[in-house]
Amino acid sequence: MSSNLQKLKLLLSLLLLLGLVNCTVLRDRVPVDAGASAESGTPAESGASAESGAPAESGASAESEAPTDPEIRIEAPIEFEAKVEPEAPSETRTSDTKVLIKPSPESPSLTDPETVGREVKKDIATSPEVTPKSVPDPESKLEREALALVKVEPQQQVVAAFDPTVELCREVGQKLGSVSVEDCLSQNLVHSGFSTASRSLAFKDYLPVAGREPLGRVLVIGGIHGDEFSSVSVLIKWMQILDKNHSGLFHWRFVPTANPDGLLNRKSQRQNQNGVDLNRNLPTSDWMVNALSYWEHKTKRNPRRYPGPYQASELETQWLVKQISGFNPDAIISLHAPYHLVDYDGPPTAPEVLGGLSLRRLGVYPGSLGNYAGIDLELPIVTVELKSAGIMPRKKEIDGMWRDLVRWLRGQLSKSTRLK
Numbered sequence: 479m480s481s482n483l484q485k486l487k488l489l490l491s492l493l494l495l496l497g498l499v500n501c502t503v504l505r506d507r508v509p510v511d512a513g514a515s516a517e518s519g520t521p522a523e524s525g526a527s528a529e530s531g532a533p534a535e536s537g538a539s540a541e542s543e544a545p546t547d548p549e550i551r552i553e554a555p556i557e558f559e560a561k562v563e564p565e566a567p568s569e570t571r572t573s574d575t576k577v578l579i580k581p582s583p584e585s586p587s588l589t590d591p592e593t594v595g596r597e598v599k600k601d602i603a604t605s606p607e608v609t610p611k612s613v614p615d616p617e618s619k620l621e622r623e624a625l626a627l628v629k630v631e632p633q634q635q636v637v638a639a640f641d642p643t644v645e646l647c648r649e650v651g652q653k654l655g656s657v658s659v660e661d662c663l664s665q666n667l668v669h670s671g672f673s674t675a676s677r678s679l680a681f682k683d684y685l686p687v688a689g690r691e692p693l694g695r696v697l698v699i700g701g702i703h704g705d706e707f708s709s710v711s712v713l714i715k716w717m718q719i720l721d722k723n724h725s726g727l728f729h730w731r732f733v734p735t736a737n738p739d740g741l742l743n744r745k746s747q748r749q750n751q752n753g754v755d756l757n758r759n760l761p762t763s764d765w766m767v768n769a770l771s772y773w774e775h776k777t778k779r780n781p782r783r784y785p786g787p788y789q790a791s792e793l794e795t796q797w798l799v800k801q802i803s804g805f806n807p808d809a810i811i812s813l814h815a816p817y818h819l820v821d822y823d824g825p826p827t828a829p830e831v832l833g834g835l836s837l838r839r840l841g842v843y844p845g846s847l848g849n850y851a852g853i854d855l856e857l858p859i860v861t862v863e864l865k866s867a868g869i870m871p872r873k874k875e876i877d878g879m880w881r882d883l884v885r886w887l888r889g890q891l892s893k894s895t896r897l898k
């Protein structure tokens with residue numbers, strides 16, 4: 479009996495010992511694995527160098543010159559991770575998770591702009607857009623009291639509503655889930671023309687910095703197709719990055735909503751107020767000969783691709799042409815969705831990747847911006863086709879695209895400056 483008991487005790491203590499050893503081994507293993515994956519994860523995402531595990535290495539990798547520009551600082555993978563956190567506006571952190579852009583009550587399937595115009599009438603009662611953003615639901619007495627205090631605000635806003643960009647921002651903030659009215663207002667957009675339905679055509683410049691010659695002028699255009707919501711939201715996120723980091727590397731001009739009526743009418747649509755696809759209405763050299771016949775025969779008169787009655791027939795097109803001739807950009811970036819790629823027209827060299835988007839040339843169409851700027855004006859033009867028209871990319875992806883874009887622009891415009 480006693481020997482059996484002894485054996486049992488021995489067995490128990492053996493098991494106990496084994497358990498301890500196991501735990502120690504596991505505990506040792508966890509940090510090693512975690513450490514390895516964290517290190518290998520960062521450079522792989524940054525695309526800079528495969529071996530740059532140690533921060534010192536990665537700082538010196540890819541770009542040999544130490545990036546001193548804040549615009550470029552975002553390029554250095556390790557610095558990027560560390561520095562962007564405090565610099566990025568706190569609200570952009572929410573876009574870490576996929577944020578659905580507030581659909582218009584009648585907005586069709588957001589993920590596929592091609593279906594726009596077919597399915598209509600969403601559940602108005604559940605659409606987040608229908609409820610004014612800042613007014614709490616007066617369920618309790620306390621909330622009702624708070625509401626009474628809040629009610630002063632709209633009257634104050636009316637006073638400032640004479641600047642057409644204020645109304646533009648109010649509408650943009652109500653339409654887009656990822657951009658608040660305040661986000662838009664704080665950009666202090668410059669009103670410089672009216673759309674067909676009398677909305678503001680506006681831009682913002684990030685001017686050259688005293689004592690520093692910019693590498694060039696860059697025009698960034700969002701929302702030329704009104705139902706590609708993410709093209710407006712991502713552009714505004716990029717502006718927020720620049721708000722903190724503009725160092726005079728480039729002279730930027732941002733046009734967040736090139737087709738405000740298409741975006742902001744109750745039912746958003748690709749075309750402008752007159753049903754014209756602005757990205758087929760530019761006065762390209764082949765417009766007169768090809769635009770309408772292309773529309774009739776190739777698109778079978780698809781209303782979403784209608785190039786207009788004549789070239790540059792639309793106020794928005796005329797305004798955009800003036801922007802291009804007046805600002806005289808060295809490169810143009812145009813945001814679209816949802817083809818999930820980078821398209822490029824104009825003189826070499828195209829960017830191979832922007833964040834998770836890879837280069838895939840689609841060719842040009844009569845009246846398209848790529849054709850007008852890239853072929854006729856021989857300007858480098860990058861068409862960023864985001865993955866989804868209605869779902870925001872993650873913050874990391876938005877930052878990654880920006881970082882790659884600045885890197886490409888720096889290479890491209892350094893070259894063209896040298897040639898001048």
Ligand SMILES: [Zn+2]
Nearest residue numbers: 703706814815
């Ligand atoms: Zn588009």
